[in-house]
Amino acid sequence: DYVYPIPEDKYNDVIEHLRYNFFADEPLNKCVGLCETGRGHSELELHSILTLQDNLSVMAVNGNGQVIGVALNGIQHEGDVDEAIKKLETLNDKKFKQIFSMLYDLNQSLNLFSRYDVTSIFECRILSVDNNYRGRGLANELFKLSIDIASKAGFKVFKVDATGVFSQKISTKLGLETLIELEYRNHLDSATGLPMFTPPSPHTSLKVMVKILQ
Numbered sequence: 001d002y003v004y005p006i007p008e009d010k011y012n013d014v015i016e017h018l019r020y021n022f023f024a025d026e027p028l029n030k031c032v033g034l035c036e037t038g039r040g041h042s043e044l045e046l047h048s049i050l051t052l053q054d055n056l057s058v059m060a061v062n063g064n065g066q067v068i069g070v071a072l073n074g075i076q077h078e079g080d081v082d083e084a085i086k087k088l089e090t091l092n093d094k095k096f097k098q099i100f101s102m103l104y105d106l107n108q109s110l111n112l113f114s115r116y117d118v119t120s121i122f123e124c125r126i127l128s129v130d131n132n133y134r135g136r137g138l139a140n141e142l143f144k145l146s147i148d149i150a151s152k153a154g155f156k157v158f159k160v161d162a163t164g165v166f167s168q169k170i171s172t173k174l175g176l177e178t179l180i181e182l183e184y185r186n187h188l189d190s191a192t193g194l195p196m197f198t199p200p201s202p203h204t205s206l207k208v209m210v211k212i213l214q
């Protein structure tokens with residue numbers, strides 16, 4: 001079953017799902033060893049809760065009501081990325097900062113608000129499926145439902161920062177176009193001159209992808 005919107009009394013279950021299936025598994029988090037499976041990550045959890053509070057997220061549950069997949073969707077307003085960059089400077093977690101500064105810088109460079117003449121953008125921030133339920137089309141369905149949610153809520157721009165090949169495949173299939181692709185091997189750490197991220201195969205690039213809704 002798919003549940004939208006995700007009720008507040010399920011937020012803890014969603015976070016628990018992410019601790020076991022996303023925080024350690026997402027290709028960039030995984031390659032820097034951001035956190036261990038089953039353990040929390042305060043910044044990522046705050047990011048998830050704030051996103052849930054936008055009330056645009058959807059989850060998949062099994063017959064026992066257990067959360068087996070989520071698409072956490074939030075609203076990005078003009079200026080949010082500038083604020084987020086400032087906040088990042090105050091944090092100590094070097095790995096978290098490496099990942100999010102790459103994402104924020106790339107987003108900032110795209111000037112999406114002026115490009116599309118909008119004041120807010122619908123953003124799919126976290127797409128996650130339980131390890132035991134992967135490869136059955138759940139992420140594809142959660143993403144499709146998210147596009148519907150964005151459309152019905154009147155957003156013009158649906159965006160995702162797709163960090164791995166599976167989310168890129170889903171996005172392409174559902175009609176998103178790639179605005180920019182950053183190959184991880186070309187994103188170098190200025191201190192060492194070596195690639196900052198070497199995610200596990202088959203993931204090789206980050207794609208910022210959008211769909212313009214009618």
Ligand code: ACO
Pocket residue numbers: 021022025026027124125126127128129130133134135136137138139140141160161162163164165166167169170173
């Ligand atoms: N090997 C090869 N192909 C795969 C695999 C795999 N392990 N997993 C998924 N795919 C392909 C599928 O074949 C399918 O392609 P197709 O339509 O051409 O057949 C496509 O990817 C989508 O498959 P789904 O079954 O819908 O995806 P699934 O439910 O397994 O979830 C997800 C995919 C969400 C990426 C899951 O693997 C996961 O939770 N990974 C960890 C977190 C993560 O990386 N999330 C995406 C980061 S980007 C973001 O969050 C915005």
